[in-house]
Amino acid sequence: MARFTTLIIISIYYWAFGTAYAQNPVLQSSRNLISIRDGKVYQSDYWQVDPKIKQDVYETYVKTGETKKISFISDTDSLEFNVGPGQTVRFSILLNGKDTAQTLIVAQTEIPSANFDVNYIALNNDKISIEIPKVSELMNLVLAITPLVSKENGLIYKGTNYYQTILARLPKNTRSKIIDIADSLISLNRRAYFNLKMDAYSYQFDQTGKIVPTKTYDRTGWERTNTLRPYIHHLQNFADSIRFLDLYDANQHYYDSLIHNYSEYIDIAQIKTWLTSRLPGIAFNSYKIILSPLTGYAQSVNWLESDTFKEIHAHVNFPFREIGDSTSSHLTYKKLRSATTVFTELNHAFINPISEKGLYALKIKKAFNNVPAWVDMSKPGARSMDPASCFNEYMNWALVSLWYLDNAPAADFSPLVNSVEKKMAERGFKKFNSFNQFLIELYRHRPPQAPITELYPQIIDWCLANSAENR
Numbered sequence: 001m002a003r004f005t006t007l008i009i010i011s012i013y014y015w016a017f018g019t020a021y022a023q024n025p026v027l028q029s030s031r032n033l034i035s036i037r038d039g040k041v042y043q044s045d046y047w048q049v050d051p052k053i054k055q056d057v058y059e060t061y062v063k064t065g066e067t068k069k070i071s072f073i074s075d076t077d078s079l080e081f082n083v084g085p086g087q088t089v090r091f092s093i094l095l096n097g098k099d100t101a102q103t104l105i106v107a108q109t110e111i112p113s114a115n116f117d118v119n120y121i122a123l124n125n126d127k128i129s130i131e132i133p134k135v136s137e138l139m140n141l142v143l144a145i146t147p148l149v150s151k152e153n154g155l156i157y158k159g160t161n162y163y164q165t166i167l168a169r170l171p172k173n174t175r176s177k178i179i180d181i182a183d184s185l186i187s188l189n190r191r192a193y194f195n196l197k198m199d200a201y202s203y204q205f206d207q208t209g210k211i212v213p214t215k216t217y218d219r220t221g222w223e224r225t226n227t228l229r230p231y232i233h234h235l236q237n238f239a240d241s242i243r244f245l246d247l248y249d250a251n252q253h254y255y256d257s258l259i260h261n262y263s264e265y266i267d268i269a270q271i272k273t274w275l276t277s278r279l280p281g282i283a284f285n286s287y288k289i290i291l292s293p294l295t296g297y298a299q300s301v302n303w304l305e306s307d308t309f310k311e312i313h314a315h316v317n318f319p320f321r322e323i324g325d326s327t328s329s330h331l332t333y334k335k336l337r338s339a340t341t342v343f344t345e346l347n348h349a350f351i352n353p354i355s356e357k358g359l360y361a362l363k364i365k366k367a368f369n370n371v372p373a374w375v376d377m378s379k380p381g382a383r384s385m386d387p388a389s390c391f392n393e394y395m396n397w398a399l400v401s402l403w404y405l406d407n408a409p410a411a412d413f414s415p416l417v418n419s420v421e422k423k424m425a426e427r428g429f430k431k432f433n434s435f436n437q438f439l440i441e442l443y444r445h446r447p448p449q450a451p452i453t454e455l456y457p458q459i460i461d462w463c464l465a466n467s468a469e470n471r
Contacts, residue, residue: 025091029074032095037071042358044365047072051099058103061110061224070105085109110224114217116309124286124311128268132255132291135211136315138235138244139200139228140292141166142176146183149193157296157317162254166294170242178234185227190384194300195221198315199228201290209245211236220313222302258293258318265323266339271346274403278452279350286311289342293318301345314345327419333412336404337419343403344396351395354453355388360460364391367463374467376428391463394432397424398439399452405440431466438462 027034034047038060050056060083062068067084072093081089085107093101116124143149144156144163157163185192202217211232219226228235239245248255268287276283284303288311295317303312319338327333355364368374368387375382375390385393397420404416417436424432442455 025079027072027074027079027091027093028077028097029093030096031075034093035073037069037073039068039070041356042361044361049093049095049101051095051101053101055102055104058105060105060107062107063110063112068107072103081105083107108224111218112306113219114304114306114311116216116306116311120216121285121309125309126285128272128287128289130259130262130268130289130291132259132293133201134205134245134248135203135235136197136200136290137248137255137292137294138239139197140294141244142178142182142235142238143193143197144294145170146179146186148183148186154296155193155298156294157320159320160293162251162293165251166247169247176234176238176241178231178238181231181234191222192227193298194315195223195227198222198300198302198313199226201288201313201315202226203228203232205245209240211239217304220302220304254293258291261323262289262291262318265319265335266342267335268342268346270407271339271343271403274406275346275350278399278402279354280451280453282350282353284310284312284349287346288313290315291318299341299345301348303349312346312349314342316342316345327415328409328412330409330412332407332409333416336408336412336416340400340420343400347396347399348392351399352392354456355392355395360456361388363460363464364388367391367460367467370467374429374431376430379428382428394429394435394463395459397429397432398436401436401440402443402452405443434466435462 029049032049033045034049035042035044036046036058037043047058058070060068060070062083062085064085067082069080069082071078071080072091074093079091081091083089083105086109087107089105091103091105093103095101145167149155182192182196185196198221199219201220202214203211204214206212219229221227268289272284272287286309290313292315295315297317299314299316301312301314303310305311319341322338322340323334325334325337327337355361365387368390371377371385371387371390374394375385377383377385400420401417404413404420408416417440421433421436424436439455439459442458443452446455
């Protein structure tokens with residue numbers, strides 16, 4: 001660990017004109033990468049120092065009536081600031097004793113992503129919901145005909161009569177502002193595909209057919225603001241132009257059948273029990289599974305918290321291919337295969353927070369510092385991977401094998417594990433097979449009833465040992 005020669009703690013108070021600045025404290029550094037601790041979140045080598053920028057701005061979010069500690073940490077020094085909503089602080093970073101970078105911390109007011117009131121909690125506590133919501137399916141339809149998304153192989157599932165029927169129902173040469181906007185946003189950043197889809201869940205149609213915000217959610221995507229909000233009037237115009245509500249009503253029986261079949265094949269309660277027992281310390285009060293028959297291979301998950309109530313949202317596809325898999329005659333095999341996708345999404349909500357813990361985070365960064373040694377960066381989804389996300393994906397799919405081990409018929413275990421290892425090889429995860437086999441044996445020989453969390457030191461040590469050969 002770095003030894004900090006200076007520790008300056010500065011409290012910033014709001015004065016009559018809204019901002020009071022400290023006397024420009026200085027952070028010494030011999031590297032141009034600075035780590036930041038934002039409240040409880042630590043981000044190693046997150047901030048890049050560039051003296052050419054006149055004033056570099058770091059934004060943070062603080063709840064009304066609260067303050068938050070922000071720490072900038074170099075290899076030799078650190079500064080800490082306590083900031084509240086609407087407050088600003090200036091400081092300088094002195095690089096190698098000669099170049100100065102002026103830096104500004106701006107604390108924005110944090111708006112809670114959700115407001116789980118007593119009525120909502122009473123209706124949803126300890127509940128699992130499987131839904132195909134109207135505005136969510138509308139957004140999935142927009143994405144399905146967005147040029148960039150529709151051309152990418154597998155991103156949209158096109159193997160249903162539903163897909164063909166919807167395309168036939170659309171006016172020829174359908175163009176809309178929302179389609180152009182979605183295409184542009186996704187071209188700039190692929191995260192937009194997921195955020196637009198997830199934020200659609202925070203809207204509903206009212207009785208007049210108008211798209212309105214729900215009473216519960218401000219946003220349901222990954223960002224600090226609702227990414228769909230600026231474009232709702234364009235989404236409304238598109239819905240009106242294609243008479244979407246009529247289209248949805250015409251397919252209501254189909255949606256109901258998908259939800260019924262999903263419930264028959266996929267036991268979310270069993271997944272919940274397995275995850276909470278194997279990875280204790282993390283639990284959710286409400287599980288929302290948001291389906292779309294239009295979704296292909298791109299799934300996502302997010303979790304929201306308000307006071308003591310936590311809810312998880314998994315935006316997933318319907319497992320058409322898995323239900324049709326005839327590899328085994330065991331129904332359990334087919335159910336496990338069908339549930340694998342949603343398991344990997346829910347699983348992230350349990351494993352990601354563990355890898356963010358201080359000592360684990362530092363060791364994971366060291367082990368996976370050379371990300372291309374672990375995954376082929378030319379593969380879709382790998383280009384933006386950092387050490388933490390790479391480790392989490394290894395853990396995510398290896399835990400699928402452990403879940404199979406506990407639940408699959410003995411004769412089906414090897415075929416199921418082989419399907420996972422084949423999939424990860426196709427995705428370019430170079431060391432997954434050896435990692436997976438190591439973790440299976442470690443889990444098999446662990447102390448009776450020991451949770452997976454107790455195996456993390458050995459798992460990370462394996463990663464460190466197997467990273468050395470590629471340095």
